[in-house]
Amino acid sequence: MPEQTKQVWLLARLCLRLKSSTLMLIIIIFLKNVQESSGETLKYDDGSTYIGEVRNGKPNGKGFITGRPGSKWAGRSYDGDWVDGKIHGFGVYKNLSGDIYAGQWKFDKAHGKGFMKWASGSSYDGDWVDNKRHGFGVSKDGAIYAGQWKFGKRHGKGFYKWSPGSKCAGDSYDGDWKDDKRTGFGVYRYSSGASYDGYFVDGKKRGLRIKN
Known part of the structure; x- marks a missing residue:
């Protein structure tokens, strides 16, 4: 990962802690633009679009995905690491409700260290296993x-x-x-x-x- 991108990931995590959704959005757009300038584009039949590194026709490396209304990724986005078409490594995910997760992933599931900020204002910072809070963590609501x-x-x-x-x-x-x-x-x-x-x-x- 380029040093500039590493710094942006760290800033993204800080923004979540500081409850700065506006700055978080700016960072996501910045990362998207970085990848648009250097990556390939994959357009799926359901209307989802992936922009980033590709190998063997699948997302591999750094990439951003989102989708138009009616698609699998409608209202959702993910920006981060991929392995053979699956979310794997570190990345930032936002769902339709506006909840944001920034952290580690293992084959499409939150797994490892991660920070979750729900649209309601609640948050969790700690360990995850298979999309569940597991290990040590701090929750605030x-x-x-x-x-x-x-x-x-x-x-x-x-x-x-x-x-x-x-x-x-x-x-x-x-x-x-x-x-x-x-x-x-x-x-x-x-x-x-x-x-x-x-x-x-x-x-x-x-x-x-x-x-x-």
């Missing part, structure tokens, strides 16, 4: 969770802080999780300063160990 994940669910050790304005605003939990629920040993801290450290099952306290 008003509330914040930093910890382990297993196939899209909070599972293992993790820290959670409730969002401002919620029923439990200011409270936090640090401990074990299973299938998206507080299960195992953990410490629950109240906004009042009191805390509970003990066992949880399906998100509920089991036993009383409250400290003031």
Whole structure:
């Protein structure tokens, strides 16, 4: 990858972190223009268009794809690495809803390190396996969770802080999780300063160990 393009990829990730959708769009257009100036064009029967490096009639290397209304890629785009016609390596993907993923891919699936920014404003930065959050990552949707994940669910050790304005605003939990629920040993801290450290099952306290 040329040094200039590497720098743009790094800037793209920073823009996602800073919630700068306008600058992100500028970067995607820039990358598209870079590839238009040096790559081949593949036009598919469904109306999708690929611009970039090609080998044996398939996208291979760096390339950009999008599509007109009614095509497979209508309203969606991907700019990044390809191997034998599949998304593989590093790239930026945007779907019809406006969600953006920037990170590593393995044969058309988010796999490795990646940052996802949903159109709703929620985000996730961390490990992915087969399009699911898996490993360690940080999610933000008003509330914040930093910890382990297993196939899209909070599972293992993790820290959670409730969002401002919620029923439990200011409270936090640090401990074990299973299938998206507080299960195992953990410490629950109240906004009042009191805390509970003990066992949880399906998100509920089991036993009383409250400290003031």
